[in-house]
């Protein structure tokens with residue numbers, strides 16, 4: 007009975023990471039570490055395509071809820087934002103930091119509109135160099151997550167992890183799955199969006215759904231999100247999720263070893279690719295926190311091919327260092 011209760015009572019505690027597609031890896035590193043001041047917390051390869059990088063950005067420790075990752079394919083064609091995708095990735099910034107960020111983006115030639123008020127927050131929208139739609143969201147809870155103290159930008163203004171993702175969906179069941187199956191708490195609608203909150207609060211605790219019954223479907227490519235991963239505390243709860251998702255009539259993959267977490271994947275009814283990823287073992291599995299992201303890391307099953315992999319990867323200037 008205990009196990010049954012555990013299984014029925016489970017709730018997603020928020021976003022684990024978001025993975026998107028980029029073009030040029032150097033341009034991606036420069037934008038996310040230089041302009042946005044995120045930490046490169048893991049430099050590795052796409053395990054299914056080891057000739058390309060997999061770049062992970064996050065907070066000082068690479069905590070779940072702060073992670074945005076990219077598959078950078080040089081020369082990749084651009085995708086199209088649309089239904090069945092995460093359309094926007096939003097980062098938290100402290101209240102009072104909006105002026106700093108408007109100046110920072112302008113100084114680097116990044117176009118923005120004016121910040122928009124919605125719920126209890128102000129959101130500034132802009133695009134990354136591949137056209138991925140991002141937001142900086144100033145809100146009261148941002149300061150509950152510590153900034154990267156040693157980062158390149160002033161800590162008092164710095165990004166405090168993910169704020170939310172915004173899904174575009176034509177399907178009523180997208181919202182129902184979040185609330186009734188995954189355990190998100192529906193908040194009152196505002197600004198044409200339905201908002202869902204994870205419990206407990208933390209970075210990446212919110213998901214917005216914009217219902218677009220007549221919207222065009224998106225297509226994958228550079229500048230689009232590939233998937234959003236939700237957190238789960240351990241492998242036992244992940245297996246319970248796998249059963250629950252299957253009972254909803256959705257196709258769910260077996261558990262996959264992603265080295266820094268274990269993953270299952272499924273498409274929600276509106277078409278967005280969802281992953282459920284374990285918090286452990288995390289990014290300090292193969293390098294100490296002080297050295298995160300400073301060298302190319304390969305999983306044990308690719309280590310014997312390191313020389314060939316390094317030869318195929320394009321050279322990359324990291325913050326303070328050149329690799330490959």
Ligand code: ZN
Nearest residue numbers: 025233235281
């Ligand atoms: Zn993922």
